Amino acid sequence: MNEDDIVPLLDGVRRLVNEKLIPAEARIDREHRIPDDLLGLMREMGLFAYAIPAEHGGLGLSKWAEVRLIFEFCRAAPAYRSYVGTTNGVGGKSIVLDGTDAQKRRYLPSIAAGDLIVSFCLTEPGSGSDAKSLSTTARRDGAGYVLNGSKRFISNAPIAGLFTVMARTNPEDKSAAGVSAFLVEAGTPGLRVDPPLEKMGQLGAPTADVTFDDCRVPGEALLGGTEGLGFITAMKVLDDARIHMGAVCVGLSSRLLEEMTAHAMERRQFGKPIAEFQLIQGMIADSEAEYLAARAMVEQTARQMDAGENVTKAAAACKYFASETVWRIADRAVQVHGGYGYMRETAVERLFRDARLLRIFEGTSQIMQLVIAREAMKEYKATR
């Protein structure tokens, strides 16, 4: 897919975003849910399966095409993206990548149609950044397994039909190889989803804790039919997910820039639009320059991934730089709005709260720094 091919897709998404998604943002922030008719439009447009390969009914986009699409889609509040994010991200892709044929046949068609939402359950009360230390267990019992433990801050858990759960199958093995992934269907006895948590932002996308209390699953629920595959699968999709998150931040940055610039040109003080003051121009210029840098980094890394290159360092840099960038831009956007930027009625107040999460989940900025430095040192060693 080249520039000419992608433009009509971007036009289609931009139109939905401008005409339907952006106008409903304030209401979603107030009501903490995305109205069904909008979810229907997103589903019909194909946004529930943008990252699922074509042979499984998805769009089958290259990584480059995906990030271009996300730049457009994420001009709308990130809650919309979050709604389809786990399905297109680790949750859904781990089935695509390492699922058995039976697992693919059972789940992928309804995932691609947008009828089945997948949640990804890794984080626990005692294990966040140090994800490998997770303590949820899966004990073999006859042909099946029994799961025990709790998962924290799980995106889309209240609406998920399927949970990809990371659990330790070998309690002796404290390394990644002791962890397996299970596909647990909603409604399985022993699986409990707590009420949605009250959050700072991204209020339209529900997050909840999930508990497994002697939750019995059949042997077919083991992802890929092999024990010890869980973490390895998750790591495989991680670079992919980090580039994706970089693109989410770029999309939101461009939106914040639009809001910031529009307000600066409209608002008059001291007899002229505040955009004519150079201190305001400085904030717009810094934001534009950093946005362009993040965008270029994400596009280039996506192209490298499509070319089959190792992008672990660059992907972590995308997530790190783009999320720190969108946060700085969100802060300046509020500053340019003055008191109005602190009021619930403005988009930037909302987007500022939404943006804060991006430096935390899917690996904090500090963890990204660790990965970048580790990879850089590895490269250095290899060339000596």
Add this chain to the structure above:
Amino acid sequence: MKVLVAVKRVVDYNVKIRVKADQTGVDLSNVKMSMNPFDEIAVEEALRMKEAGTADEVIAVSIGVQQCQETIRTALAMGADRGILVKTDAVLEPLHVAKILKAVVDEEQPGLVILGKQAIDDDCNQTGQMLAALLGWPQGTFASEIEFADGKANVTREVDGGLQTLKLNLPMIVTTDLRLNEPRYASLPNIMKAKKKPIDEKTPEALGVDMAPHLTTLNVAEPPKRQAGVIVENVAELVHKLRNEAGVI
């Protein structure tokens, strides 16, 4: 029944247009172009007919420069079956377009042609009517509802006094008003599939249409800038200003 839908490439409705410095027309360089919104309604209506089983093929035709192909692709992405591009760089007047459409109708023999009631660039509101006259077909213009029964169509029209319903024989011409339907968003998979649908290319010459101009544009100017308003103290002052300054009473 075959349904022919005419789709025009116009400046996107979100764009704030500017007049060229020499006042010969609107500046189109680097301006986003899209399908005329009334034509989207026309495509949607044809697609709904196909989904209801009244139509079996929907053909989108556009007339103009090579890039009009993008407008046809938009119709194909919405669900039209194939496209026809009548390619010309000539300045297009409603009568040229109507004559070209007549030639296409003669070749394709559709049972119905749907057009927008007007295009948002020149607001002519003439092409559908001219086409009906050239073909000698009945016309239902400004349609807000179309119903098919017993080989005829009831077309409800939005007229000044309210709604008028006409019973028309097929084949016929319909032009769409805003309230006929709400056009769908083309889905991403359908946008990708649209690339593979066929678009036939023709020229006015091959269709035997003379493109000599009948109109000359003398001057294009921006509307006058709005003057700042004033707040009056009382009715007496308002009446005074209306009489002596505005000169309207």
